[in-house]
Amino acid sequence: MEAMVLGGTNNTFEVESQDGMVRLCSIKGKILRESEGYYNPLAPGDRVSVEVDEHDPKRGQIINLLPRKNHFVRWNQKGKSPQLLASNLDLAVVVTTPAEPPFRPRFVDRALIQADAERIEPLILLNKSDLPQDPDLEERMEDWKRLGYEIIRVSAHTGDGLDVLAARLEGRLSAFVGQSGVGKSSLLNALDTRLSLRTAGLSAKYGRGTHTTTRGMLFHLPPGESGKSASIIDTPGVRRFVLHGIEARDLALYFREMEALVGTCSWGHSCTHEHEPGCKILEAVYAGVIHEQRYESWQRIRDELETGRWTD
């Protein structure tokens, strides 16, 4: 029987069959071949084949992973392996805030790049729009918009913008990705009042989230105006989003404003875009076509990918 993984740990998963029944399932055999080398064998959104337990219809075994349309991954530094956050997504929703926790544009850049690399449509969701906005944030928002990224502004607290967000999520499978404390669980609670996911204030000491959601979980929202329901994966908040599966030398291809310039410099593909005369990327930075902060973002992320050392 075909079913979808809603959530789970390394050996027990909540799996939903097409009739809506949710079973606890373990993986038959040692490991799924496709998951070798990964931190976790399956992610919410994965489609699997299940064999129902003869003695207990509420349990079963996962015998097969069905081909994935895409998978959203980050590098797990502690586990030293790629971690599957969600599979088969229509939309990667990168949640950010003007403050509490502080606005971290590089976190957003990294998540957008990982989504683009997997050909998952990204969306920037600015939560906590009730808090004072800052000029740096507005400038970056304008730049992302110019690059073609869709932006929705909401407040889980006041409800502002939630109708726009709900309409955008209807009929799709989306994942909320963001630093701990940006309000991913609060947003889900606001979108579906039947949910009461645990949320928590920021740590007084560091002004960061306290990692309340520790594992990913897929939720179906009640059908909206279109009659279709939204499926949303709440992913655990992370302090740092480390890219996976992207080579440092290819990084510029995932910066939308750089992609077309790659290979056009006087030094061709051997240009480092750091100091060479005739570098089209540097010329674009000087001309203001590439935002200085995006260029710095590219430099930092490239260094991280080259050295395997991460500073923020």
Ligand SMILES: Nc1nc2c(ncn2[C@@H]2O[C@H](COP(=O)(O)OP(=O)(O)OP(=O)(O)O)[C@@H](O)[C@H]2O)c(=O)[nH]1
């Ligand atoms: N001012 C304001 N605070 C919010 C808003 N949404 C959430 N918060 C607060 O932000 C804090 C963190 O919210 P959570 O929903 O737990 O954040 P999270 O992103 O799910 O965090 P993790 O589970 O750690 O990943 C809580 O104190 C919420 O009350 C909002 O729109 N405005």
